[in-house]
């Protein structure tokens with residue numbers, strides 16, 4: 754698909770609001786799906802605005818809310834991209850590129866690796882609770898912060 758056929762920010766937003774009246778689309782600093790309030794936070798100046806909009810709608814359509822283990826978050830991300838690419842892209846004439854998807858999933862993989870690496874010996878630990886990891890090599894346990902769907906960029910710097 755030619756990139757020049759991509760819809761403008763406003764026209765895409767207008768269509769999404771009309772097609773999904775139950776979802777609130779709220780301008781914010783970064784993209785985020787807030788299941789509790791049925792709200793999609795959108796970053797109007799994001800360079801992948803259209804793709805990310807469809808990705809968030811993917812989370813909404815799949816009714817993503819919670820996850821227990823960090824690795825589950827990656828599955829949620831992948832599934833939301835799958836919906837964006839296979840179901841929504843053609844409807845809204847948005848080119849959901851493999852690169853954007855890969856970059857996004859890489860961010861989550863880097864984040865997961867950083868969280869799961871033992872602070873003492875750098876071996877990869879296992880997640881024992883929602884906010885706790887344990888190293889099988891040296892028995893160290895460590896706590897990790899909460900992370901919410903799609904808002905990782907607020908928490909990690911690469």
Ligand SMILES: [Zn+2]
Nearest residue numbers: 871874888891
């Ligand atoms: Zn260790």
Ligand SMILES: [Zn+2]
Nearest residue numbers: 830833902903
């Ligand atoms: Zn997401």
